[in-house]
Amino acid sequence: MYKYTEFDKAFLLQRNSQFRAQVQRRINGQLTEEEFKPLRLMNGLYLQLHAYMLRVAIPYGTLNSAQMRQLAYIAQTWDKGYGHFTTRQNIQYNWPKLSDVPDILDTLAEVNLHAIQTSGNTIRNVTADHFAGAAADEICDPRPYAELIRQWSTDHPEFQFLGRKFKIAINGAIQDRAVIRAHDIGLQIIQKEHKLGFKVIVGGGLGRTPMIGKTIRKFLPESDLLPYIEAILSVFNQSGRRDNKYKARIKITVHEKGIEDIRTLVEDRFHRIRPTYKGLDQNILESIKMQFPPPQFVKADSTHFEQTYETDPIFRSWVDINTSEHKADNYVIVSISLKGHGQTPGDATTKQMQVMAQVAEDYGHNELRISHEQNVILPHVHKSNLPQIYKALRNHGLATANIGLISDIIACPGMDYCALATARSIPIAQDIAGRFKALKIEHEIGPLKLKISGCINACGHHHVGHIGILGLERAGKEYYQITIGGDATSTAAIGERVGPGFSAEEIVDAVERLIYAYLDMRKEPEETFLRTYQRVGLAPFKTALYPKTALAA
Amino acid sequence: MPVIVTDSGFQSDDWVGDYCKPCDPGSNPQALDLSSDIDPDTVLLHSNLQMIRVNIHNFADGRGFTIARQLRLRGFKGRLRARGNLISDQYTMARRSGFDEIEITDELAKRQTESEWLFRSKWKENDYQSLLRG
Ligand code: HEM
Ligand code: SF4
Numbered sequence: 127m128y129k130y131t132e133f134d135k136a137f138l139l140q141r142n143s144q145f146r147a148q149v150q151r152r153i154n155g156q157l158t159e160e161e162f163k164p165l166r167l168m169n170g171l172y173l174q175l176h177a178y179m180l181r182v183a184i185p186y187g188t189l190n191s192a193q194m195r196q197l198a199y200i201a202q203t204w205d206k207g208y209g210h211f212t213t214r215q216n217i218q219y220n221w222p223k224l225s226d227v228p229d230i231l232d233t234l235a236e237v238n239l240h241a242i243q244t245s246g247n248t249i250r251n252v253t254a255d256h257f258a259g260a261a262a263d264e265i266c267d268p269r270p271y272a273e274l275i276r277q278w279s280t281d282h283p284e285f286q287f288l289g290r291k292f293k294i295a296i297n298g299a300i301q302d303r304a305v306i307r308a309h310d311i312g313l314q315i316i317q318k319e320h321k322l323g324f325k326v327i328v329g330g331g332l333g334r335t336p337m338i339g340k341t342i343r344k345f346l347p348e349s350d351l352l353p354y355i356e357a358i359l360s361v362f363n364q365s366g367r368r369d370n371k372y373k374a375r376i377k378i379t380v381h382e383k384g385i386e387d388i389r390t391l392v393e394d395r396f397h398r399i400r401p402t403y404k405g406l407d408q409n410i411l412e413s414i415k416m417q418f419p420p421p422q423f424v425k426a427d428s429t430h431f432e433q434t435y436e437t438d439p440i441f442r443s444w445v446d447i448n449t450s451e452h453k454a455d456n457y458v459i460v461s462i463s464l465k466g467h468g469q470t471p472g473d474a475t476t477k478q479m480q481v482m483a484q485v486a487e488d489y490g491h492n493e494l495r496i497s498h499e500q501n502v503i504l505p506h507v508h509k510s511n512l513p514q515i516y517k518a519l520r521n522h523g524l525a526t527a528n529i530g531l532i533s534d535i536i537a538c539p540g541m542d543y544c545a546l547a548t549a550r551s552i553p554i555a556q557d558i559a560g561r562f563k564a565l566k567i568e569h570e571i572g573p574l575k576l577k578i579s580g581c582i583n584a585c586g587h588h589h590v591g592h593i594g595i596l597g598l599e600r601a602g603k604e605y606y607q608i609t610i611g612g613d614a615t616s617t618a619a620i621g622e623r624v625g626p627g628f629s630a631e632e633i634v635d636a637v638e639r640l641i642y643a644y645l646d647m648r649k650e651p652e653e654t655f656l657r658t659y660q661r662v663g664l665a666p667f668k669t670a671l672y673p674k675t676a677l678a679a
Numbered sequence: 680m681p682v683i684v685t686d687s688g689f690q691s692d693d694w695v696g697d698y699c700k701p702c703d704p705g706s707n708p709q710a711l712d713l714s715s716d717i718d719p720d721t722v723l724l725h726s727n728l729q730m731i732r733v734n735i736h737n738f739a740d741g742r743g744f745t746i747a748r749q750l751r752l753r754g755f756k757g758r759l760r761a762r763g764n765l766i767s768d769q770y771t772m773a774r775r776s777g778f779d780e781i782e783i784t785d786e787l788a789k790r791q792t793e794s795e796w797l798f799r800s801k802w803k804e805n806d807y808q809s810l811l812r813g
Contacts, residue, residue: 137805147798148768156790161766164739247739277807283775284748287741352811363745364718394720398752406813 127190127493128273128417130238138235141242145169146228168248168286170241171227174545180219180227181244182234186254186272187215189494191483196237198479204230209479211464211472213498213536213587215253216244220543242280247288249279249359253295255303256497259418260459260505262451266315266322268298270414271351274407278352285359289366290374292359305498307339307618308332308590310376311355316345323347328358328388329380332584336620337377340385342392353403357395361388421491421506423454428510441516444527452506460504461497462519463526463534467559470552471537472500481522489515499536501529532574533559536587540580540597547580549597549604554578557634571641574655575614590614592656593640594621595633606633610667611659624668636671643670682788684770684781686800689793692782694730715742719749728757732782735763744776751777767795774802
């Protein structure tokens with residue numbers, strides 16, 4: 127894992143002392159709220175429904191046990207004993223006091239963590255595949271590049287006052303687990319004639335106008351990474367719209383000007399910027415790469431694991447559903463579900479964070495990851511340790527076997543916390559998870575991505591859910607629109623709206639009708655919901671959702 | 680009287696010449712006054728040019744930083760000034776992007792005092808960009 131250099135440490139200390147002074151100036155009235163706002167946002171501090179909200183970055187989703195323990199400590203000391211893991215590999219604290227925030231930031235700095243550029247119109251926390259460094263289908267670990275981009279984007283003088291936020295994601299495996307096509311810039315590591323480089327995708331995004339990103343460069347050599355993305359940002363900063371908040375993202379610039387024009391502008395800038403990079407960035411990249419070695423894999427006897435697997439069906443089901451293929455022999459990747467039925471998706475208590483830290487330390491080479499699906503990952507686990515891990519997790523409500531299933535729901539905070547929400551999303555997620563648990567058909571349904579947002583901003587990724595639910599409001603009443611057929615992977619697609627919305631009372635029944643329609647229509651159990659939709663189209667699902675209308679028509 | 684902020688604090692304006700705005704394409708002015716929506720690639724860098732001033736009406740409009748960077752990359756070596764309601768926290772960014780100085784109003788200088796600007800004047804310290812670029 128990346129270790130902070132003296133430079134990184136000095137930078138962070140200075141940054142935190144600057145923010146402490148900014149808070150003081152705001153309190154003294156030297157800064158107006160309008161002036162303070164972008165400063166607090168670029169340090170991760172939002173003003174929400176009930177209180178301030180602090181969003182802490184977990185760069186490219188990677189944490190060690192000490193860092194996880196510190197997150198737990200903060201939740202306990204300055205918040206209400208829990209934190210919320212988000213779809214952008216951040217953790218949010220919902221209840222800090224403004225005057226405590228400088229101390230919280232100093233506490234984070236002790237373990238090389240920060241909240242820099244997790245909000246505001248800046249380049250946000252760079253996200254990456256949460257299986258990076260472990261996945262069997264990996265071409266190259268994306269994290270060193272993500273770290274390089276983190277350093278480059280941190281306090282970048284040109285890009286602290288962009289027209290709108292800017293999100294970069296990077297994926298280094300065959301399967302896209304970082305949703306790169308729904309980001310302002312998506313980077314896919316590829317190999318061409320034994321040379322590493324990137325396919326660069328630009329202009330993806332969700333929100334009010336969902337768009338799948340377009341390829342701007344088919345192959346960008348590794349060493350051109352920083353000057354090229356700097357060129358994209360330069361073009362965006364100058365020519366992105368600033369007249370309308372909803373049109374200020376680069377997806378709109380790309381849409382309005384066309385990808386060809388943008389490409390020409392970017393290439394021109396790139397040639398001008400390229401000579402300013404004289405190779406130091408590549409030296410730094412090399413030293414970063416050295417800090418992401420594979421763990422010291424162990425060889426161990428896994429008889430006990432095999433016996434337990436044979437004899438304990440509940441354990442077996444957890445292993446089957448919550449582990450994924452690892453690149454090393456006899457290793458697996460464990461996904462810890464933060465989606466216990468009836469819980470708030472993505473929330474973890476202080477105790478749970480401590481338990482996960484301990485398990486990682488005892489059995490997981492000290493490493494943890496946060497996934498954009500709001501779960502926690504133990505990336506390197508020898509099979510022989512699975513029974514002990516399962517036991518430790520189960521004692522703390524962390525052994526729900528539902529990864530990738532219908533109750534592994536992504537949900538944004540919605541009306542429960544968010545000032546922009548038009549509807550609740552957490553209770554809907556809880557009700558849906560509860561319903562399918564009661565019906566006992568979750569496993570039969572198989573892989574299914576259900577995603578819920580509490581307003582058009584789409585923080586819950588509903589557009590790319592196999593089933594997406596969007597909470598809206600009309601005449602003081604919440605209602606929920608359903609989209610189906612969305613896809614967040616390398617075959618990314620925006621879901622199609624099925625029809626009129628449902629009330630909070632009706633939505634769970636509606637989802638159930640949709641699921642039974644799928645179970646009836648699928649050719650075989652292996653045909654997933656998404657593939658069935660792709661084969662049969664929208665119409666049969668529409669009939670299932672609106673039986674009365676279909677009869678009348 | 681406007682106040683000019685530099686690395687050594689507040690100064691009075693020592694630029695005595697006029698700014699050419701709007702500028703006749705045939706002329707060869709000493710100083711240009713640009714707005715923040717200008718495309719920096721279209722600015723004619725005349726041989727006489729000594730001063731470019733970029734007007735930033737709203738501190739949240741960050742286009743000026745890219746304009747400065749691009750003008751520098753195009754080879755402009757003269758004096759580059761940002762003018763407007765910037766906040767002291769932006770001083771470092773302005774200097775690192777290529778501006779030499781910031782012109783603020785007297786009124787703003789009273790609320791955001793010299794010491795606040797000086798707090799940000801050591802712009803070469805802790806700079807990831809110089810680390811990565813060399
Ligand atoms: C609670 C306070 C939050 C506020 C005020 C907020 C605000 C917003 C806004 C305004 C947008 C739309 C941006 C645009 O389209 O230009 C947005 C998008 C987004 N937010 Fe949030 N958000 C919040 C929480 C979250 C959480 C908890 C997550 C993760 C679970 C999240 C992840 C995202 C993502 C992934 C997008 C959409 C992707 C895109 O940028 O196009 N946000 N958010
Ligand atoms: S989707 Fe809307 S309601 Fe949900 S967190 Fe984002 S802004 Fe808030």
